[in-house]
Amino acid sequence: MVKKLRFLLLVVSSFIYGQQITLSNTAEISVLTVGPGTSLNDAFGHSAFRIKDPNNRLDVVYGYGEYDFDAPNFYLKFARGKLNYLLSKDSFSRFYQVYVYFNRTVKEQVLNLSQSEKQNLYNYLINNYKPENRGYLYEFFFDNCATRIKDVTKIATKNSIKFNLPKAYTPKTFRSLIYNNVNKNTWGSLGIDMALGAVIDRKATPEEQMFLPENIYKFFEAATKKDGTPLVKKSNIIFTKRPTNISNNFFSSPLFVLGMIALVIIFITYKDFKNKKQTQWLDITLFSFTGLIGILILLLWFATDHTGTHQNYNLLWAFALNILMIGQLVNKKPKTWFIKYVKFLIIMLCLLTLHWIIGVQVFAVGLIPLLIALFIRYIYLVKYYATLNNQ
Known part of the structure; x- marks a missing residue:
């Protein structure tokens, strides 16, 4: 009986992953930028892709940043920097409800992509979501939920994007960029400053600054495609954080x-x-x-x-x-x-x-x-x- 169930699950999963949805002309792909939360692990925000296609009844969100809690020796691997993070997939409605509940601003940038570029990006995400491809070795500065957005977009458009400098851009060190999101006189900041060395006190290149979700938003706003058209077709704020009293004792x-x-x-x-x-x-x-x-x-x-x-x-x-x-x-x-x-x-x-x-x-x-x-x-x-x- 157990073997039959396993076989049935294998057949069903193969069918699901094997399905190839062709996006319609009404499909839109956008980048979602989530504002910072109240705890240290979400103080830097989050980035994700939204695939919306009314004709195919599709409205899903893919994000590179889910913990693999089932990994053996989870805490040891996390401490040693050897823990794989996962590509997550969720309905947009649930994604929206979660961040409204936690009172975090959600901004959307609809990308100006051709039909083939949309399909390339969507196909890439589908393939990346397969069990054998979902995991990746997370690296806070160079391979995280934000940098993956940049990398996947470049792959889908065959490197036809030019990332121009946003307005009010200033060169900063990695540590200064962290300070933009974390108060210096907090225990979280103290832990970061004690754990991270002099390597983060060098100036980050413009592209390296995109390890932060908010900078993905800024650089995408200023980016252009090879033909000179803007990368972002339209931007809007889906949810604005409600005012709260911040206790700073x-x-x-x-x-x-x-x-x-x-x-x-x-x-x-x-x-x-x-x-x-x-x-x-x-x-x-x-x-x-x-x-x-x-x-x-x-x-x-x-x-x-x-x-x-x-x-x-x-x-x-x-x-x-x-x-x-x-x-x-x-x-x-x-x-x-x-x-x-x-x-x-x-x-x-x-x-x-x-x-x-x-x-x-x-x-x-x-x-x-x-x-x-x-x-x-x-x-x-x-x-x-x-x-x-x-x-």
Whole structure:
């Protein structure tokens, strides 16, 4: 019985995927741009294709951005950048209802395509939606739901599109483009700035800026075809986000929370200085925290396929070897070389400041109080251990 059911499903699926719908002259293909949501994973918006053909009773949306939750070792693959994302397909009515429910603006650009170009694009999506073709290795900056819209459109039109610079275009780094969508003083922004390295502090080319859905919209608006006609025939807003009260509580922001922690560190350091002693639990906590963060950064750099995590100079403050120094912190009298090691950590913090000033890498604003507190604490430890060794 089970074998018969499997065979029946195979026959039905083969029939469905094998069907070739010829689009009518009334068919329209448009690009849908969804505005940002409230959480970090949807803060950059979404892009999708809409295929509308009243004569064929067709109104579907294809989007490159669905998680494959059935993939084995899902979370491990996600962390390592080896997780395949899927091409999704849904009715336009359901797509619309979802984003209205989540109160996200939806804009539409009807593409100025010939009948053969429409059919090419639709055929490409049908073929891409087959089970063996649906998955692709997602890459945030270079292969995502937005860049796929650009790439598929170019393929369907046989590279006959010229992407002109939109009005008010300005060259920006990848990190600056991210900041357009995420407030610098948020935990999401802090995580991004700690996880992503100096590679995203280079200027993005105009085409590379299209990794963001909103920039797909802007570049498509300005794009022309080979014959000089606009790529977009008409644009309209399908749904406008309803006004909402945005709560931006500074007292829960990284700058405030880490600022309070930094004040505690500086206060304890001052008390230690006055009493000529060392608060060991504080130093063990700081070395453990910075060491573990450093190990995580190294893993993101060398043990994953994420291109944006390379050359991450957060290692200048989150030094992985700190985790191995816990033994020296608990000793009544640490080795002489450990004093040199702490001096090395101070130099590393100075190098971090230099990297930030000359623009090699931009670091999280929320880290500033913590970095100042670490600098002060390390200077005190050098003085304290030097005095201890001279006794």
